[in-house]
Amino acid sequence: MSHRFCVAPMMDRTDRHERFFLRSLSKKAYLYTEMINANAVLFGDQNELLKFNECEHPLAIQLGGNDPIKLSEAATISESYGYDEINLNIGCPSNKVQSGNFGAILMNKPNLVAKCVKAIKNKVNIPVSVKCRIGVDDMDEEKDLNTFIKKVSDSGCKIFIVHARKAWLKGLSPRENRNIPPLNYERVYKLKDEFPHLEIIINGGLENIEDSKNHLTKVDGVMMGRKAYENPFQLTKVDHLFYGMPFLSKTRKEVLLRMIPYIIQQHKAGIKINLISRHFMGLTKGTRFAKQIRANLTNLNALKEPEKKLTQIANQLG
Numbered sequence: 001m002s003h004r005f006c007v008a009p010m011m012d013r014t015d016r017h018e019r020f021f022l023r024s025l026s027k028k029a030y031l032y033t034e035m036i037n038a039n040a041v042l043f044g045d046q047n048e049l050l051k052f053n054e055c056e057h058p059l060a061i062q063l064g065g066n067d068p069i070k071l072s073e074a075a076t077i078s079e080s081y082g083y084d085e086i087n088l089n090i091g092c093p094s095n096k097v098q099s100g101n102f103g104a105i106l107m108n109k110p111n112l113v114a115k116c117v118k119a120i121k122n123k124v125n126i127p128v129s130v131k132c133r134i135g136v137d138d139m140d141e142e143k144d145l146n147t148f149i150k151k152v153s154d155s156g157c158k159i160f161i162v163h164a165r166k167a168w169l170k171g172l173s174p175r176e177n178r179n180i181p182p183l184n185y186e187r188v189y190k191l192k193d194e195f196p197h198l199e200i201i202i203n204g205g206l207e208n209i210e211d212s213k214n215h216l217t218k219v220d221g222v223m224m225g226r227k228a229y230e231n232p233f234q235l236t237k238v239d240h241l242f243y244g245m246p247f248l249s250k251t252r253k254e255v256l257l258r259m260i261p262y263i264i265q266q267h268k269a270g271i272k273i274n275l276i277s278r279h280f281m282g283l284t285k286g287t288r289f290a291k292q293i294r295a296n297l298t299n300l301n302a303l304k305e306p307e308k309k310l311t312q313i314a315n316q317l318g
């Protein structure tokens with residue numbers, strides 16, 4: 001399983017419906033869940049939080065937390081559900097996450113992160129990865145980042161996904177923290193030079209599939225977040241461009257038509273259609289009737305024959 005192209009973990013985006021949809025666009029892209037707090041895994045509705053469709057492999061679960069024991073227990077449970085990798089969130093700067101003392105704030109505590117990774121590694125057989133930033137606040141982007149990567153990799157993590165900008169822990173919203181601190185791809189390339197035995201995946205600001213591929217001359221993989229969600233159709237090129245598979249041309253219409261049996265099956269199981277169809281909005285990007293199609297996609301719940309309407313929408317997509 002390769003991380004040459006990954007879709008980023010995104011809260012309220014990369015749920016199991018979105019991932020099913022992404023898998024219809026690329027067979028090979030490495031997928032990640034939204035961040036799930038270790039406490040939620042231990043004390044919440046595990047089936048609701050952890051179950052997924054078999055087709056979603058390769059699939060990593062992203063855990064949030066700072067307690068080695070709880071994280072290792074949550075990882076053990078996750079492994080039993082069949083995830084391919086445990087990913088630890090060391091990049092989220094939200095106030096809520098900071099007040100729980102996990103996420104990006106842990107970049108300042110490499111010894112604790114190393115302990116968490118070690119505890120997880122001791123309990124599971126699947127790989128453990130860390131998603132981090134190049135730093136936080138006034139942390140030294142060179143020396144301190146190297147110390148972080150060295151300590152955490154010595155504890156058993158060999159895969160690092162690095163968002164190529166710092167997080168500023170005071171004064172910026174999570175959204176601003178994805179845009180305002182400057183991108184520094186060179187620093188991530190340098191990490192690969194300094195730690196050639198580690199798998200380094202670059203993240204942050206990737207605009208399109210073709211340009212993203214250029215990073216592969218410097219690092220092992222790329223992770224795309226917002227643009228994969230906003231313009232998912234471009235993912236139909238991933239298997240060819242990143243994994244050397246023959247290019248299989250698909251239209252937007254074919255993509256949506258193939259989703260219909262899934263939507264109907266989920267609807268019959270009690271899932272509201274718009275919880276699935278909301279993820280297709282990006283499929284309309286650049287199409288003629290985008291606004292109208294998006295309106296149609298939001299109004300499916302009350303319909304007696306949603307299948308008919310969905311087929312109409314697919315035809316509109318062309």
Ligand SMILES: Cc1cc2nc3c(=O)[nH]c(=O)nc-3n(C[C@H](O)[C@H](O)[C@H](O)COP(=O)(O)O)c2cc1C
Nearest residue numbers: 008009010011034035089163204205206224225226
């Ligand atoms: C709506 C949204 C939710 C996000 N949730 C998470 C998350 O749960 N865990 C995480 O590590 N990063 C999260 N991120 C950050 C992304 O994984 C990614 O690092 C960031 O968006 C930069 O990549 P991009 O420029 O390709 O979007 C989120 C981003 C967005 C836009």
